[in-house]
Amino acid sequence: MKPRQKYSAFALVREAMRGHTGWPRAWNSPLPSKRYDVIVIGAGGHGLATAYYLGKNHQIRNVAVLEKGWLGGGNTGRNTTIIRSNYLQDASAAIYEKSRSLYEELSQQLNYNVMFSPRGVMMLAQTHHEARGYQRINNANIVQGVATEYISPEQVRELCPIISISGPRYPVLGALWQARGGTARHDAVAWGYARACSEMGMHIIEQCEVTSVRTEGGRVVGVETGKGSIECGKLAIVVAGHSGVVAERAGFRLPIESVALQALVSEPIKPCLDVVVMANTVHGYISQSDKGELVIGGGADQYNNYSQRGSFLHIEETVRALVETFPIISRLQMLRQWGGIVDMTGDRSPILSRTPVEGVYINCGWGTGGFKAIPGSGWAMAELVANDQPGALAASFGLERFREGRFIDESVAAGVAH
Numbered sequence: 001m002k003p004r005q006k007y008s009a010f011a012l013v014r015e016a017m018r019g020h021t022g023w024p025r026a027w028n029s030p031l032p033s034k035r036y037d038v039i040v041i042g043a044g045g046h047g048l049a050t051a052y053y054l055g056k057n058h059q060i061r062n063v064a065v066l067e068k069g070w071l072g073g074g075n076t077g078r079n080t081t082i083i084r085s086n087y088l089q090d091a092s093a094a095i096y097e098k099s100r101s102l103y104e105e106l107s108q109q110l111n112y113n114v115m116f117s118p119r120g121v122m123m124l125a126q127t128h129h130e131a132r133g134y135q136r137i138n139n140a141n142i143v144q145g146v147a148t149e150y151i152s153p154e155q156v157r158e159l160c161p162i163i164s165i166s167g168p169r170y171p172v173l174g175a176l177w178q179a180r181g182g183t184a185r186h187d188a189v190a191w192g193y194a195r196a197c198s199e200m201g202m203h204i205i206e207q208c209e210v211t212s213v214r215t216e217g218g219r220v221v222g223v224e225t226g227k228g229s230i231e232c233g234k235l236a237i238v239v240a241g242h243s244g245v246v247a248e249r250a251g252f253r254l255p256i257e258s259v260a261l262q263a264l265v266s267e268p269i270k271p272c273l274d275v276v277v278m279a280n281t282v283h284g285y286i287s288q289s290d291k292g293e294l295v296i297g298g299g300a301d302q303y304n305n306y307s308q309r310g311s312f313l314h315i316e317e318t319v320r321a322l323v324e325t326f327p328i329i330s331r332l333q334m335l336r337q338w339g340g341i342v343d344m345t346g347d348r349s350p351i352l353s354r355t356p357v358e359g360v361y362i363n364c365g366w367g368t369g370g371f372k373a374i375p376g377s378g379w380a381m382a383e384l385v386a387n388d389q390p391g392a393l394a395a396s397f398g399l400e401r402f403r404e405g406r407f408i409d410e411s412v413a414a415g416v417a418h
């Protein structure tokens with residue numbers, strides 16, 4: 001592979017002059033080597049970020065990322081890209097805020113425009129219970145040093161003129177507002193990390209499903225894949241909705257459920273919404289993409305499944321719920337809908353942990369809200385894999401918390417859950 005070309009205004013002009021014939025491939029796609037120091041299963045954002053920080057922070061570069069489909073084709077490419085860090089518990093606020101702050105400089109770090117847009121995220125309080133919950137989170141965030149604010153209905157309308165704040169069933173009573181929250185371009189996050197990993201000499205191998213994990217004396221020695229056996233010193237499982245399946249292949253069980261979560265977009269319209277709004281009571285959230293589509297997220301299926309697709313029920317439920325707060329939706333045509341399989345833990349917090357198999361580490365349980373966590377999670381996971389011990393960011397998120405009853409309850413802050 002040709003060395004990576006630095007993306008710059010100068011490179012763009014040069015390539016425009018020569019018909020764009022000089023761009024090298026963004027990442028390599030080699031056949032697997034016999035052995036790697038670390039194999040990461042899953043080329044979603046979390047797996048790629050894990051590999052990237054293994055190389056960047058810990059100089060571990062003999063790494064392969066194995067992906068059963070195409071890079072970023074899991075939840076990373078299917079989510080609604082909300083980024084915020086106003087969670088309730090200290091451990092969550094720390095990892096999500098680390099992540100949000102890494103997003104601010106990610107484009108420069110990766111030399112790849114991930115289109116981070118800190119346009120502000122508001123979580124509407126539409127019942128008194130919800131208002132109290134968000135005020136409580138706001139107080140916690142002040143102590144944690146996370147910049148959020150509880151704002152009035154009038155401030156909500158000022159920030160978002162298309163909202164009806166005086167709906168008959170669910171009037172807007174206030175909102176939890178994080179001005180430095182926002183969105184990023186989901187594919188670009190995966191592509192940017194992949195390109196940077198490739199530049200460090202790592203292998204990103206697509207169409208390569210891990211079908212079993214090989215162990216000797218309780219320690220991992222390699223994996224079987226659709227492209228043959230590959231040996232490894234350590235193995236990081238980072239497969240989101242398929243965590244239970246892959247963990248079983250490694251010989252242990254996880255306290256996790258997999259369900260489909262759905263989203264849809266409207267036809268493109270003129271700019272009318274320059275913040276992200278989450279309406280958790282009615283169960284919907286909305287932002288406007290650069291193309292003009294309203295990106296609308298709904299709920300998760302009520303039963304466990306692996307069907308990565310949308311359903312009519314969710315379009316109807318989500319749109320019906322949002323129409324009272326956003327009356328303009330009733331005039332829009334919906335364009336597309338889809339689903340992704342999310343991995344839910346009982347306390348709605350992630351798992352970054354060693355496992356019963358020596359040398360195998362698991363990163364999962366980000367559920368419906370892990371896109372925002374990609375840089376922070378990759379940072380913390382790399383630390384765990386490199387040192388065989390969690391650092392401060394991951395210390396509370398071990399599997400043992402379920403046995404010991406030390407839950408990190410984020411069911412309120414996760415809300416509709418992004």
Ligand SMILES: Cc1cc2nc3c(=O)[nH]c(=O)nc-3n(C[C@H](O)[C@H](O)[C@H](O)COP(=O)(O)OP(=O)(O)OC[C@H]3O[C@@H](n4cnc5c(N)ncnc54)[C@H](O)[C@@H]3O)c2cc1C
Pocket residue numbers: 041042043044045046047066067068069070071072073074075076077078079080081082083208209210211238239240241242246261262263297338339340341342366367368369370371372373418
């Ligand atoms: C509709 C929807 C909306 C969402 N909205 C938001 C949001 O607004 N904000 C937010 O923060 N989060 C959101 N999320 C959640 C977020 O998308 C996920 O938490 C995050 O993307 C998980 O990233 P990941 O890298 O862990 O998983 P993924 O991107 O799913 O990557 C895992 C990869 O592992 C691969 N894999 C699985 N099994 C194997 C195997 N055996 N061998 C090899 N590879 C394997 C898969 O093919 C997949 O590519 C949303 C999710 C959905 C579905």
